[in-house]
Amino acid sequence: RxxxxxxxxxxxxxxxxxxxxxxxxxxxxxxxxxxxxxDCRKEPKLLMSVYSSGNEDGRFTAxxxxxxxxxxxxxxxxxxxxSATYLCVVTRGYSTLTFGKGxxxxxxx
Amino acid sequence: DGGITQSPxxxxxxxxxxxxxxxxxxxNHDAMYWYRQDPGQGLRLIYYSQIVNDxxxxxxxxxxxxxxxxxxxxxxxxxxxxxxxxxxxLCASSIIxxxxxxxxxxxxxxxxxxxx
Numbered sequence: 001r002x003x004x005x006x007x008x009x010x011x012x013x014x015x016x017x018x019x020x021x022x023x024x025x026x027x028x029x030x031x032x033x034x035x036x037x038x039d040c041r042k043e044p045k046l047l048m049s050v051y052s053s054g055n056e057d058g059r060f061t062a063x064x065x066x067x068x069x070x071x072x073x074x075x076x077x078x079x080x081x082x083s084a085t086y087l088c089v090v091t092r093g094y095s096t097l098t099f100g101k102g103x104x105x106x107x108x109x
Numbered sequence: 110d111g112g113i114t115q116s117p118x119x120x121x122x123x124x125x126x127x128x129x130x131x132x133x134x135x136x137n138h139d140a141m142y143w144y145r146q147d148p149g150q151g152l153r154l155i156y157y158s159q160i161v162n163d164x165x166x167x168x169x170x171x172x173x174x175x176x177x178x179x180x181x182x183x184x185x186x187x188x189x190x191x192x193x194x195x196x197x198x199l200c201a202s203s204i205i206x207x208x209x210x211x212x213x214x215x216x217x218x219x220x221x222x223x224x225x
Binding site for chain 2: 004008032034041042043044045046049087091095096097099100101102
Protein backbone atom coordinates (compact mmCIF):
# COMPACT_ATOMS: atom_id res chain seq x y z
CA ARG A 1 0.00 0.00 0.00
CA UNK A 2 1.37 3.43 -0.93
CA UNK A 3 2.00 5.85 1.92
CA UNK A 4 -0.65 8.31 0.73
CA UNK A 5 -3.08 7.46 -2.06
CA UNK A 6 -5.36 9.80 -3.92
CA UNK A 7 -7.49 9.53 -7.05
CA UNK A 8 -5.55 11.66 -9.57
CA UNK A 9 -8.73 12.82 -11.36
CA UNK A 10 -9.30 15.14 -13.07
CA UNK A 11 -12.63 15.91 -11.50
CA UNK A 12 -14.57 18.09 -13.95
CA UNK A 13 -17.45 19.94 -12.25
CA UNK A 14 -19.62 22.96 -13.11
CA UNK A 15 -19.56 26.11 -11.02
CA UNK A 16 -21.73 25.74 -7.95
CA UNK A 17 -21.28 21.99 -7.68
CA UNK A 18 -20.23 20.12 -4.56
CA UNK A 19 -17.21 17.87 -4.97
CA UNK A 20 -15.49 15.47 -2.59
CA UNK A 21 -11.94 14.13 -2.60
CA UNK A 22 -10.73 11.13 -0.66
CA UNK A 23 -7.34 10.02 0.50
CA UNK A 24 -6.02 6.95 2.33
CA UNK A 25 -2.76 6.66 4.24
CA UNK A 26 -0.77 3.67 5.39
CA UNK A 27 1.13 4.93 8.46
CA UNK A 28 -1.12 4.41 11.46
CA UNK A 29 1.35 6.41 13.58
CA UNK A 30 0.71 9.62 11.62
CA UNK A 31 -0.42 12.40 13.94
CA UNK A 32 -1.14 15.42 11.77
CA UNK A 33 -3.01 15.71 8.51
CA UNK A 34 -3.36 18.50 5.99
CA UNK A 35 -4.84 19.45 2.65
CA UNK A 36 -2.63 21.61 0.46
CA UNK A 37 -3.61 23.29 -2.79
CA UNK A 38 -1.21 23.56 -5.72
CA ASP A 39 -1.91 25.73 -8.74
CA CYS A 40 -0.29 24.85 -12.06
CA ARG A 41 3.48 25.40 -11.94
CA LYS A 42 3.29 27.00 -8.49
CA GLU A 43 4.25 25.96 -4.99
CA PRO A 44 1.83 24.08 -2.70
CA LYS A 45 -0.07 26.23 -0.20
CA LEU A 46 -1.72 25.06 2.99
CA LEU A 47 -5.48 24.89 2.58
CA MET A 48 -6.40 23.48 5.98
CA SER A 49 -5.39 21.12 8.71
CA VAL A 50 -7.59 18.07 9.31
CA TYR A 51 -8.80 17.10 12.77
CA SER A 52 -10.52 13.96 14.04
CA SER A 53 -13.60 15.95 14.98
CA GLY A 54 -13.87 17.33 11.46
CA ASN A 55 -13.36 20.96 10.65
CA GLU A 56 -14.81 23.54 8.32
CA ASP A 57 -13.39 26.67 6.73
CA GLY A 58 -16.00 28.49 4.68
CA ARG A 59 -16.93 26.26 1.75
CA PHE A 60 -14.34 23.63 2.67
CA THR A 61 -14.91 20.76 5.09
CA ALA A 62 -12.27 18.21 6.05
CA UNK A 63 -12.84 14.90 7.82
CA UNK A 64 -10.48 12.34 9.30
CA UNK A 65 -11.26 8.71 10.10
CA UNK A 66 -8.28 7.31 12.00
CA UNK A 67 -9.72 3.80 12.24
CA UNK A 68 -10.02 3.55 8.45
CA UNK A 69 -6.95 5.76 7.83
CA UNK A 70 -9.04 7.89 5.53
CA UNK A 71 -9.17 11.65 4.96
CA UNK A 72 -11.70 13.61 2.93
CA UNK A 73 -12.16 17.13 1.61
CA UNK A 74 -15.53 18.49 0.60
CA UNK A 75 -15.85 21.67 -1.45
CA UNK A 76 -19.31 23.26 -1.65
CA UNK A 77 -20.46 25.83 -4.20
CA UNK A 78 -17.37 25.37 -6.39
CA UNK A 79 -15.82 28.49 -7.91
CA UNK A 80 -13.70 28.79 -11.05
CA UNK A 81 -10.85 29.81 -8.77
CA UNK A 82 -11.02 26.43 -6.99
CA SER A 83 -9.46 24.80 -10.07
CA ALA A 84 -6.17 23.37 -8.83
CA THR A 85 -4.55 20.17 -7.63
CA TYR A 86 -5.36 19.20 -4.06
CA LEU A 87 -2.65 17.37 -2.13
CA CYS A 88 -3.36 15.10 0.81
CA VAL A 89 -0.50 15.30 3.34
CA VAL A 90 0.27 13.30 6.49
CA THR A 91 3.09 13.45 9.00
CA ARG A 92 5.65 10.70 8.78
CA GLY A 93 8.06 11.49 11.56
CA TYR A 94 8.83 14.25 14.00
CA SER A 95 8.74 16.99 11.41
CA THR A 96 8.58 15.33 8.02
CA LEU A 97 5.55 15.06 5.78
CA THR A 98 4.44 12.61 3.11
CA PHE A 99 2.57 14.09 0.16
CA GLY A 100 0.05 12.34 -2.04
CA LYS A 101 0.33 12.87 -5.78
CA GLY A 102 -2.74 15.08 -5.75
CA UNK A 103 -6.23 15.20 -7.20
CA UNK A 104 -6.85 17.65 -10.01
CA UNK A 105 -10.05 19.70 -9.94
CA UNK A 106 -11.33 21.59 -12.97
CA UNK A 107 -14.32 23.88 -12.40
CA UNK A 108 -16.04 25.06 -15.58
CA UNK A 109 -18.50 27.95 -16.14
CA ASP B 110 7.30 40.87 4.66
CA GLY B 111 8.01 37.38 5.97
CA GLY B 112 8.45 34.49 3.63
CA ILE B 113 10.63 32.02 1.82
CA THR B 114 12.60 33.02 -1.24
CA GLN B 115 14.18 30.77 -3.80
CA SER B 116 16.42 31.85 -6.60
CA PRO B 117 16.62 31.70 -9.47
CA UNK B 118 13.11 30.85 -10.72
CA UNK B 119 14.48 29.10 -13.82
CA UNK B 120 17.93 27.59 -14.16
CA UNK B 121 19.60 25.91 -17.11
CA UNK B 122 22.78 23.90 -16.81
CA UNK B 123 24.83 21.62 -18.98
CA UNK B 124 25.07 17.96 -18.08
CA UNK B 125 27.98 17.24 -15.76
CA UNK B 126 27.94 20.63 -14.01
CA UNK B 127 27.15 21.08 -10.34
CA UNK B 128 24.54 23.71 -9.55
CA UNK B 129 23.47 25.31 -6.25
CA UNK B 130 19.89 26.38 -5.57
CA UNK B 131 19.29 29.08 -3.00
CA UNK B 132 16.65 29.04 -0.25
CA UNK B 133 16.28 31.78 2.36
CA UNK B 134 13.57 32.29 4.99
CA UNK B 135 12.91 35.14 7.40
CA UNK B 136 10.12 33.39 9.31
CA ASN B 137 12.45 32.33 12.12
CA HIS B 138 11.50 28.71 11.41
CA ASP B 139 13.64 25.98 12.91
CA ALA B 140 13.29 23.39 10.18
CA MET B 141 13.92 23.59 6.45
CA TYR B 142 13.31 21.06 3.71
CA TRP B 143 14.10 20.40 0.08
CA TYR B 144 11.69 18.54 -2.20
CA ARG B 145 11.72 17.55 -5.82
CA GLN B 146 8.57 17.38 -7.95
CA ASP B 147 8.41 15.70 -11.35
CA PRO B 148 5.42 16.05 -13.73
CA GLY B 149 2.41 14.12 -12.45
CA GLN B 150 4.29 13.11 -9.33
CA GLY B 151 4.06 13.96 -5.69
CA LEU B 152 6.71 15.83 -3.75
CA ARG B 153 9.69 13.71 -2.75
CA LEU B 154 11.90 14.69 0.17
CA ILE B 155 15.58 15.19 -0.65
CA TYR B 156 17.08 16.57 2.59
CA TYR B 157 15.86 18.29 5.71
CA SER B 158 17.38 20.16 8.62
CA GLN B 159 15.85 20.74 12.03
CA ILE B 160 18.71 22.77 13.48
CA VAL B 161 21.74 24.73 12.32
CA ASN B 162 24.76 22.62 11.37
CA ASP B 163 22.69 19.44 11.21
CA UNK B 164 20.70 17.82 8.41
CA UNK B 165 19.27 14.42 7.47
CA UNK B 166 18.80 12.57 4.21
CA UNK B 167 15.31 12.21 2.86
CA UNK B 168 14.05 9.59 0.44
CA UNK B 169 16.09 10.62 -2.60
CA UNK B 170 19.31 12.19 -1.29
CA UNK B 171 21.69 10.53 -3.77
CA UNK B 172 23.34 13.06 -6.03
CA UNK B 173 22.45 16.02 -3.80
CA UNK B 174 24.20 17.86 -0.95
CA UNK B 175 23.12 20.58 1.48
CA UNK B 176 24.48 22.82 4.21
CA UNK B 177 22.84 24.66 7.10
CA UNK B 178 25.34 27.21 8.37
CA UNK B 179 22.66 29.76 9.23
CA UNK B 180 19.09 29.34 10.47
CA UNK B 181 17.80 31.42 7.55
CA UNK B 182 19.56 29.59 4.74
CA UNK B 183 19.50 26.04 3.36
CA UNK B 184 21.18 25.82 -0.07
CA UNK B 185 20.91 22.66 -2.16
CA UNK B 186 23.65 21.53 -4.54
CA UNK B 187 22.66 19.27 -7.41
CA UNK B 188 25.80 17.37 -8.31
CA UNK B 189 26.80 15.69 -11.54
CA UNK B 190 26.09 12.36 -9.80
CA UNK B 191 22.34 13.03 -9.89
CA UNK B 192 21.15 11.01 -12.90
CA UNK B 193 17.93 12.88 -13.71
CA UNK B 194 18.30 16.39 -12.29
CA UNK B 195 15.69 18.15 -14.45
CA UNK B 196 12.78 18.86 -12.11
CA UNK B 197 10.90 21.46 -10.06
CA UNK B 198 12.73 22.01 -6.75
CA LEU B 199 10.78 23.29 -3.76
CA CYS B 200 12.14 24.54 -0.47
CA ALA B 201 9.95 24.65 2.64
CA SER B 202 10.25 25.61 6.28
CA SER B 203 8.32 24.96 9.46
CA ILE B 204 8.23 25.64 13.17
CA ILE B 205 8.79 22.49 15.20
CA UNK B 206 6.21 22.55 17.98
CA UNK B 207 6.34 18.90 18.97
CA UNK B 208 5.52 15.40 17.73
CA UNK B 209 1.79 15.57 18.37
CA UNK B 210 1.05 19.01 17.03
CA UNK B 211 0.60 20.52 13.61
CA UNK B 212 3.96 21.14 11.99
CA UNK B 213 2.67 22.50 8.72
CA UNK B 214 5.27 23.48 6.15
CA UNK B 215 5.37 26.66 4.11
CA UNK B 216 6.87 26.66 0.65
CA UNK B 217 8.99 28.97 -1.45
CA UNK B 218 8.05 29.62 -5.10
CA UNK B 219 10.39 26.93 -6.40
CA UNK B 220 13.21 26.69 -8.93
CA UNK B 221 12.75 24.91 -12.26
CA UNK B 222 16.06 23.28 -13.16
CA UNK B 223 16.65 22.07 -16.69
CA UNK B 224 19.81 20.15 -17.49
CA UNK B 225 20.64 20.17 -21.18
